[in-house]
Amino acid sequence: MSQTIEQQTARPLTTLSEEEEMFRASVREFAMGExxxxxxxxxxxxxxxxxxxxxxxxxxxxxxxxxxxxxGAGGSFFTAIIAVEELSRVDPSxxxxxxxxxxxxxxxxxxxxxxxxxxxxxxxxASSRVGAYALSEAGSGSDAFALATRALERGxxxxxxGRKLWITNGNEAEIFIVFANAKPEEGYRGITxxxxxxxxxxxxxxxxxxxxxxxxxxTTELILEDCRVPKENVLGEVGxxxxxxxxxxNEGRIGIGAQMIGIARGALQSALAYTAEREQxxxxxNEFQGVQFQLAEMATELEAARLMVxxxxxxxxxxxxxxxxxxxxxxxxxxxxxxxxxxxxxLYGGYGFVKDYPVEKFWRDSKxxxxxxxxxxxxxxxxxxxxxxxKRPFVV
Ligand SMILES: Cc1cc2nc3c(=O)[nH]c(=O)nc-3n(C[C@H](O)[C@H](O)[C@H](O)COP(=O)(O)OP(=O)(O)OC[C@H]3O[C@@H](n4cnc5c(N)ncnc54)[C@H](O)[C@@H]3O)c2cc1C
Numbered sequence: 001m002s003q004t005i006e007q008q009t010a011r012p013l014t015t016l017s018e019e020e021e022m023f024r025a026s027v028r029e030f031a032m033g034e035x036x037x038x039x040x041x042x043x044x045x046x047x048x049x050x051x052x053x054x055x056x057x058x059x060x061x062x063x064x065x066x067x068x069x070x071x072g073a074g075g076s077f078f079t080a081i082i083a084v085e086e087l088s089r090v091d092p093s094x095x096x097x098x099x100x101x102x103x104x105x106x107x108x109x110x111x112x113x114x115x116x117x118x119x120x121x122x123x124x125x126a127s128s129r130v131g132a133y134a135l136s137e138a139g140s141g142s143d144a145f146a147l148a149t150r151a152l153e154r155g156x157x158x159x160x161x162g163r164k165l166w167i168t169n170g171n172e173a174e175i176f177i178v179f180a181n182a183k184p185e186e187g188y189r190g191i192t193x194x195x196x197x198x199x200x201x202x203x204x205x206x207x208x209x210x211x212x213x214x215x216x217x218x219t220t221e222l223i224l225e226d227c228r229v230p231k232e233n234v235l236g237e238v239g240x241x242x243x244x245x246x247x248x249x250n251e252g253r254i255g256i257g258a259q260m261i262g263i264a265r266g267a268l269q270s271a272l273a274y275t276a277e278r279e280q281x282x283x284x285x286n287e288f289q290g291v292q293f294q295l296a297e298m299a300t301e302l303e304a305a306r307l308m309v310x311x312x313x314x315x316x317x318x319x320x321x322x323x324x325x326x327x328x329x330x331x332x333x334x335x336x337x338x339x340x341x342x343x344x345x346x347l348y349g350g351y352g353f354v355k356d357y358p359v360e361k362f363w364r365d366s367k368x369x370x371x372x373x374x375x376x377x378x379x380x381x382x383x384x385x386x387x388x389x390x391k392r393p394f395v396v
Contacts, residue, residue, distance in 0.1 A: 088262025158192075166209070175196075302340060345360060
């Protein structure tokens with residue numbers, strides 16, 4: 001049987017299938033039509049428009065990988081990455097809103113949930129309820145397993161006590177994956193993941209952070225005071241929470257990479273348009289070779305980051321090892337986003353420094369890429385560990 005050209009040659013990383021292309025077009029249409037007009041106001045007010053949250057559900061963006069039997073879109077991890085990239089090109093706050101739901105919350109449930117948990121929670125998360133992922137605390141960030149939240153076993157339930165900090169989607173979420181230690185004497189082997197509903201006794205949402213960037217994305221404290229969680233809401237096994245967190249964050253990191261390349265694209269696109277219009281010395285500024293070279297550098301950095309993010313996502317979908325590639329992709333893409341947005345500000349001159357134009361926001365929004373889901377130093381640590389462990393020899 002003769003093969004099509006696509007079958008004969010390996011598909012380039014940036015060439016999307018027809019289905020992926022259609023999905024990208026629909027997210028782009030939503031981002032440009034519904035999101036774009038609201039970006040500045042949401043940034044100013046530090047709040048997502050509830051109408052947009054509803055639309056994200058209606059468009060199927062909140063359960064991209066969730067199987068159709070639970071009301072999801074049954075897509076691949078790569079399609080979730082496309083959604084985060086496209087949304088972040090317009091507003092990285094909405095990008096991370098969708099990212100956390102898909103790559104952390106749904107992902108953890110898909111991988112670790114019992115049939116009953118999947119039936120109950122994945123369907124709600126695909127249709128109407130926002131999720132959040134609560135690992136960090138005031139005293140434990142990079143050293144996440146030093147968490148101080150405790151879970152006491154009490155017959156048919158656990159009582160959770162502690163405070164979580166920096167929780168994305170904290171204001172909108174109704175379903176939280178919360179990590180607490182049920183056996184502190186066993187160290188990290190006591191860490192356990194729980195599915196906590198907003199309405200559970202003893203659970204409340206605390207202070208909301210006033211941030212430099214991704215301001216419309218809510219970042220809150222969570223307060224657990226004798227929070228009563230039924231035993232059937234343990235996600236995975238008691239004492240296996242460390243595995244749940246490592247494995248979900250390994251994947252989630254690729255989503256942050258997608259957010260970062262979205263930012264970089266938004267900034268580069270703005271810079272290309274502006275430099276084609278702005279005139280100095282009787283010419284548009286993009287006629288100066290100095291400016292052209294800067295645009296070329298930006299495009300090249302973006303392309304490199306994008307290939308790394310796409311490759312990590314494709315590796316994950318292919319069930320191949322991807323942890324090192326995901327860490328490299330997040331590290332590179334967060335650096336690229338910050339550098340490209342910074343250069344875009346300079347190419348706008350004074351106009352880049354004011355809020356009437358989009359590039360100062362892209363720069364503010366880029367900074368978080370080097371911090372959450374593992375700081376850049378922690379990505380370097382992961383890459384170095386895998387390089388020298390000899391588990392997967394690195395061919396140089
Ligand atoms: C806007 C925002 C949203 C967030 N969303 C969430 C969320 O939804 N859920 C959640 O659980 N968490 C969330 N976080 C928390 C985030 O993951 C942590 O802030 C991050 O992991 C860093 O932890 P830290 O802030 O405690 O910094 P620290 O761990 O105190 O790090 C301080 C500095 O020390 C460096 N450092 C620490 N240890 C080492 C080491 N061993 N080697 C070299 N350098 C080291 C770090 O790289 C960093 O530069 C969010 C944070 C922010 C700001």
